[in-house]
Amino acid sequence: xxxxxxxxxxxxxxxxxxxxxxxxxxxxxxxxxxxxxxxxxxxxxxxxxxxxxxxxxxxxxxxxxxxxxxxxxxxxxxxxxxxxxxxxxxxxxxxxxxxxxxxxxxxxxxxxxxxxxxxxxxxxxxxxxxxxxxxxxxxxxxxxxxxxxxxxxxxxxxxxxxxxxxxxxxxxxxxxxxxxxxxxxxxxxxxxxxxxxxxxxxxxxxxxxxxxxxxxxxxxxxxxxxxxxxxxxxxxxxxxxxxxxxxxx
Amino acid sequence: xxxxxxxxxxxxxxxxxxxxxxxxxxxxxxxxxxxxxxxxxxxxxxxxxxxxxxxxxxxxxxxxxxxxxxxxxxxxxxxxxxxxxxxxxxxxxxxxxxxxxxxxxxxxxxxxxxxxxxxxxxxxxxxxxxxxxxxxxxxxxxxxxxxxxxxxxxxxxxxxxxxxxxxxxxxxxxxxxxxxxxxxxxxxxxxxxxxxxxxxxxxxxxxxxxxxxxxxxxxxxxxxxxxxxxxxxxxxxxxxxxxxxxxxxxxxxxxxxxxxxxxxxxxxxxxxxxxxxxxxxxxxxxxxxxxxxxxxxxxxxxxxxxxxxxxxxxxxxxxxxxxxxxxxxxxxxxxxxxxxxxxxxxxxxxxxxxxxxxxxxxxxxxxxxxxxxxxxxxxxxxxxxxxxxxxxxxxxxxxxxxxxxxxxxxxxxxxxxxxxxxxxxxxxxxxxxxxxxxxxxxxxxxxxxxxxxxxxxxxxxxxxxxxxxxxxxxxxxxxxxxxxxxxxxxxxxxxxxxxxxxxxxxxxxxxxxxxxxxxxxxxxxxxxxxxxxxxxxxxxxxxxxxxxxxxxxxxxxxxxxxxxxxxxxxxxxxxxxxxxxxxxxxxxxxxxxxxxxxxxxxxxxxxxxxxxxxxxxxxxxxxxxxx
Numbered sequence: 022x023x024x025x026x027x028x029x030x031x032x033x034x035x036x037x038x039x040x041x042x043x044x045x046x047x048x049x050x051x052x053x054x055x056x057x058x059x060x061x062x063x064x065x066x067x068x069x070x071x072x073x074x075x076x077x078x079x080x081x082x083x084x085x086x087x088x089x090x091x092x093x094x095x096x097x098x099x100x101x102x103x104x105x106x107x108x109x110x111x112x113x114x115x116x117x118x119x120x121x122x123x124x125x126x127x128x129x130x131x132x133x134x135x136x137x138x139x140x141x142x143x144x145x146x147x148x149x150x151x152x153x154x155x156x157x158x159x160x161x162x163x164x165x166x167x168x169x170x171x172x173x174x175x176x177x178x179x180x181x182x183x184x185x186x187x188x189x190x191x192x193x194x195x196x197x198x199x200x201x202x203x204x205x206x207x208x209x210x211x212x213x214x215x216x217x218x219x220x221x222x223x224x225x226x227x228x229x230x231x232x233x234x235x236x237x238x239x240x241x242x243x244x245x246x247x248x249x250x251x252x253x254x255x256x257x258x259x260x261x262x263x264x265x266x267x268x269x270x
Numbered sequence: 271x272x273x274x275x276x277x278x279x280x281x282x283x284x285x286x287x288x289x290x291x292x293x294x295x296x297x298x299x300x301x302x303x304x305x306x307x308x309x310x311x312x313x314x315x316x317x318x319x320x321x322x323x324x325x326x327x328x329x330x331x332x333x334x335x336x337x338x339x340x341x342x343x344x345x346x347x348x349x350x351x352x353x354x355x356x357x358x359x360x361x362x363x364x365x366x367x368x369x370x371x372x373x374x375x376x377x378x379x380x381x382x383x384x385x386x387x388x389x390x391x392x393x394x395x396x397x398x399x400x401x402x403x404x405x406x407x408x409x410x411x412x413x414x415x416x417x418x419x420x421x422x423x424x425x426x427x428x429x430x431x432x433x434x435x436x437x438x439x440x441x442x443x444x445x446x447x448x449x450x451x452x453x454x455x456x457x458x459x460x461x462x463x464x465x466x467x468x469x470x471x472x473x474x475x476x477x478x479x480x481x482x483x484x485x486x487x488x489x490x491x492x493x494x495x496x497x498x499x500x501x502x503x504x505x506x507x508x509x510x511x512x513x514x515x516x517x518x519x520x521x522x523x524x525x526x527x528x529x530x531x532x533x534x535x536x537x538x539x540x541x542x543x544x545x546x547x548x549x550x551x552x553x554x555x556x557x558x559x560x561x562x563x564x565x566x567x568x569x570x571x572x573x574x575x576x577x578x579x580x581x582x583x584x585x586x587x588x589x590x591x592x593x594x595x596x597x598x599x600x601x602x603x604x605x606x607x608x609x610x611x612x613x614x615x616x617x618x619x620x621x622x623x624x625x626x627x628x629x630x631x632x633x634x635x636x637x638x639x640x641x642x643x644x645x646x647x648x649x650x651x652x653x654x655x656x657x658x659x660x661x662x663x664x665x666x667x668x669x670x671x672x673x674x675x676x677x678x679x680x681x682x683x684x685x686x687x688x689x690x691x692x693x694x695x696x697x698x699x700x701x702x703x704x705x706x707x708x709x710x711x712x713x714x715x716x717x718x719x720x721x722x723x724x725x726x727x728x729x730x731x732x733x734x735x736x737x738x739x740x741x742x743x744x745x746x747x748x749x750x751x752x753x754x755x756x757x758x759x760x761x762x763x764x765x766x767x768x769x770x771x772x773x774x775x776x777x778x779x780x781x782x783x784x785x786x787x788x789x790x791x792x793x794x795x796x797x798x799x800x801x802x803x804x805x806x807x808x809x810x811x812x813x814x815x816x817x818x819x820x821x822x823x824x825x826x827x828x829x830x831x832x833x834x835x836x837x838x839x840x841x842x843x844x845x846x847x848x849x850x851x852x853x854x855x856x857x858x859x860x861x862x863x864x865x866x867x868x869x870x871x872x873x874x875x876x877x878x879x880x881x882x883x884x885x886x887x888x889x890x891x892x893x894x895x896x897x
Contacts, residue, residue: 075306080282092372097305098282100335125281131310131668160684164675211680 067105067268068122068142072169073149074162075128078187081252082149083125086260091253098127101135108261121268133165140174145181145267147260152186152194152249155203163207170208170241179243183263190251197247201238209236272348272384273324273341276301277362277373280335286362286373288380300324301339309337311868312638312665317352320344329355332646333605334366349394350387357383559714560876560884605647606654611640614658618896625895627858628817631865639665663892666861670888672870676844678806682720682775685805691723691769693777693802695762696846697795698810699822700783703848703875705734707810708778709741711846711873713880715776716745723774725765726751727758727798728782738780745880748772758782759798766802779804786825796833799840808872809842811863812849819862827867842867847886848875855894860886 071079080095083102102125124143126136140146148169150162169175170182184204186197238245248259275288300321308319309328319326323345329338338359340351361379615636622632639661648657675681685692694711696704705728712722724742726749728734735751742749750765762779769777781798784791799807809826811819823842831839845863853859860871871886 076302084283093284093287095282095284096276096278097302098280099305099310099337100280102281102283127282129306129310130673131671134667134671160680161675164677164680210683213683 066122066142066144067119068124068139068144069264069268070136070139070143070146071123071125071149072136072146072165073128073185073187074151074158074165075130076154077128077149077151078252079125079128079149082147082185082187082250082257082260083123085252085255085257086123086264089255097129098125099129099132101126101139108264119268121264136169137172137174140172140180143180145183145263146175147183147185147263149185149187150200150204151188152197152200153188153191155195155200159203159207163204163211166204167208167211170243170245176242181244181246181263181267182241183260184238184245184247185260186247186249187252189249190254190256197249201247205236205238212236271342271346272351272354273343275354275358275380276339276341277358278337278339280337285336285366286376286380288377300326300341304328304339307868310668312635312669312865314638314641316634327351327355329359330641330645331359331363332642332644334363334368336362336366338362348391350391353390354383354387357387557881559710559717559881561714561873605645606643606657608640608644610654611643611658614655615640617655618658618662622858622861622895624856625858626816626853626856627895628820628862628866630817630820631862635662635665635669635865659896663896666892666895667888669865670861670871670886670891673868674843674870676870676872676885678872679718679720681805682715686775689770691766691774691777692806693766693779693804694806694808695779695781695799695802695804696808696810697781697826697842698783699785702783702810702812704728704783704810705737705741705780706878707846707848707873707875707883708738708780709745710875710880710883712741712745712747712778714883716747720775721773722747722776722778723765723769723772724749725762725777725779727761727765728780729754729756729758729761730782734780734782748774758794759801762798762802786822786829792826792829793833796830799830800833800835803840807840807843808846809844809863809867809869810846810848811859813847813853813857813859814849815859817862819859820866823863823867842869844869844872846873846875847871850874850876850884851882855897857891857894860891861895 071083073079075097080098080102081091083104084091084095086108087104087106103123105120105122107120124139126132126139146169148166151158155162166184174180175182184197184201186195186200188194234240238247246263248263250257250260272288276284277286278284303321304319304326308314308316314328314330317327319328323343324341325344327340330336331338336359338355340355342348342351358380361383362373362376365373365376618639619632619636622635623629639658642665643657643661646657648654682692696708698704708724712724715722722745724738724747726735726738728738729752732754735753738749739751750761750768752761752764758781765779766777779798779802781795782791784795786792807830809823811822815822827841830841834840845867847860847863850857863869864871874884874886876882876884
């Protein structure tokens with residue numbers, strides 16, 4: 022052991038000084054370049070958040086995306102479902118596919134604060150709406166959507182939102198156009214009533230849309246789109262498209 | 271027999287179900303109702319939950335995050351359910367794998383366990399039956415006797431009975447009497463039972479704190495008793511009041527000291543007949559109501575100070591070696607036992623009680639937190655006290671977060687579109703501040719350009735109508751009054767009709783204060799609410815109340831449910847907490863009221879002027895409670 026060390030020291034002292042300086046400089050440069058690249062490469066998160074009212078089908082959608090089948094059904098979630106995986110439909114694909122971190126946040130009103138834990142890291146948000154039972158829940162759904170769209174973490178980082186009309190396999194489900202119009206109307210009304218009070222514990226931090234004009238989803242600063250899906254039968258192609266769009270491989 | 275046994279994760283995925291192929295053959299999805307109204311409301315320490323025709327029992331496996339639920343018909347008293355749940359939990363924990371989602375091989379194990387449990391129960395039933403004389407003729411012997419023994423077994427009457435928990439009913443019935451009624455209930459036809467149960471059953475979900483299958487069972491008898499009692503009471507009060515009236519005129523004023531008696535006691539200004547008066551109307555701006563001001567929370571340090579007494583939850587518990595316990599707390603492998611939790615929970619319960627939380631509520635909360643922590647592994651470098659603290663904080667946050675929207679303005683606007691006035695009724699016991707806070711709410715609504723009308727339905731207390739008249743004059747809003755000694759329900763109805771005629775947006779109805787035990791007054795209140803179906807029933811409670819809050823709210827809800835004429839009884843929709851400025855940090859009344867009724871706190875009154883109305887700041891309350 023000592024022999025090796027002494028040998029190395031001898032060899033070291035034999036080199037000319039410039040070479041050592043050059044070697045060190047090259048090393049430092051590579052390190053700096055590496056650090057710069059890793060910082061500049063926008064480390065985009067791969068988190069997609071599933072949110073929506075109680076009973077809209079988020080947990081089924083989560084398992085559909087993960088395993089391709091809803092298993093034996095679900096009950097009201099008490100805790101968020103969290104998983105990082107490659108989408109089931111893409112398992113067969115070749116090549117390097119980036120796994121998606123999917124989070125399903127419970128929709129029960131008492132558990133709403135949990136959403137705030139996951140929003141700061143989200144690359145996209147899927148707002149699941151029950152297309153079957155839409156009209157009785159229109160106002161709570163619109164309120165929840167309004168709360169999400171006015172949160173500072175959503176607006177500042179321009180998180181894209183997909184409004185997903187779930188349960189479209191049933192005959193009496195509403196169309197996505199109808200749902201979109203209804204939500205826009207409700208949010209318009211909410212705008213006027215919410216902006217009349219400066220809320221103390223509702224975090225109404227941003228004004229939605231253009232005052233004076235009726236609200237449309239295009240007026241949001243972040244991109245909001247509407248799509249249809251059915252969690253039970255597995256018709257989730259539009260969802261997967263959205264996910265792939267925003268979690269770049 | 272057991273209808274279904276379900277195993278699911280806390281995230282919502284069903285892992286195994288005992289009846290497959292039929293889908294969810296249960297009526298009305300009782301599991302969802304259980305989760306929503308029991309487990310998420312921090313009542314997971316109760317032993318059973320009743321919903322429609324089913325009773326549900328559950329068990330947790332906190333380490334793996336699993337929930338086991340057994341559903342069976344309410345009229346059956348299956349004794350082996352608890353054993354079965356424990357056995358199932360044991361077996362399933364061994365085969366559980368977070369990656370697997372289907373456990374078909376568990377069917378065999380389950381059937382075996384079920385047979386064993388049933389056999390054990392049969393044995394115990396037979397041995398008990400042999401040693402007992404028949405209790406009551408005409409009763410299902412097996413069920414009754416076994417159920418009674420079961421209650422004795424559990425010690426605190428938990429089991430299938432509500433014996434220990436009928437605080438809300440305030441019954442002093444002996445246990446025997448209760449089981450008698452229970453047996454009678456069993457003997458009745460199912461149809462009749464369902465009818466009498468439907469209202470209490472659905473109310474159990476919302477209003478009552480207890481799992482009340484048995485409370486529902488003898489409600490029939492209780493109602494009969496109450497009816498006869500109530501009849502007697504009203505008979506007593508009527509002649510008394512009638513006797514009082516003519517007496518008043520003859521009675522001489524009592525003179526306490528030697529001052530000359532006043533010649534007239536009626537100080538109402540004669541000009542006041544039309545409501546205009548000498549008193550000037552307030553310039554409608556006393557400033558912004560505090561509802562609209564942002565609360566600036568002082569940024570206190572988040573780190574809580576550890577209590578000296580809670581330190582070392584281990585001494586006195588199991589005799590683990592010091593080194594083992596240190597090592598385990600560092601490596602994070604210690605499994606939390608109930609005995610470890612006790613000292614920390616006791617300290618927490620005492621702390622809550624010093625903050626004026628009702629004793630019963632503190633007890634229930636602590637049990638619920640214990641149920642959710644038992645069996646979990648301690649994280650590394652954490653002490654039991656901090657785990658318990660975090661769990662309790664989460665639980666409190668969950669309870670105080672409103673379940674329904676408290677945005678009144680939005681609802682007012684919605685009602686405006688329909689062209690109907692939005693009716694708010696203020697109820698509560700005597701002297702809590704209904705009329706004062708009604709005026710504050712009117713002021714706040716006025717500031718948002720909503721037209722308000724007051725309805726003076728307190729036709730009992732002297733000066734109540736004048737009080738409202740003064741407020742109406744100062745705020746310059748119309749008031750509908752009919753004087754004293756009129757039926758408040760009819761006055762309210764006419765007030766609402768008047769409001770829709772003159773296009774007022776909101777009608778605020780003031781009622782007389784009444785004690786929760788006063789049967790005829792509660793009936794009158796129920797009649798008012800049934801007749802007028804208000805949009806919001808606000809219970810006004812003072813923050814100074816202690817253990818009585820539990821009694822007040824549960825009795826109010828119960829009476830509203832019992833005496834309602836429609837199947838979906840209107841219960842208390844919101845709470846208005848008053849006199850908040852008089853308590854410094856003893857804010858526990860808010861927690862007791864919200865826990866017992868499930869209704870959110872919509873307003874907080876913190877002073878006696880018009881602007882002293884705030885919203886409840888959940889985070890600061892939780893922080894104050896746990897300080």
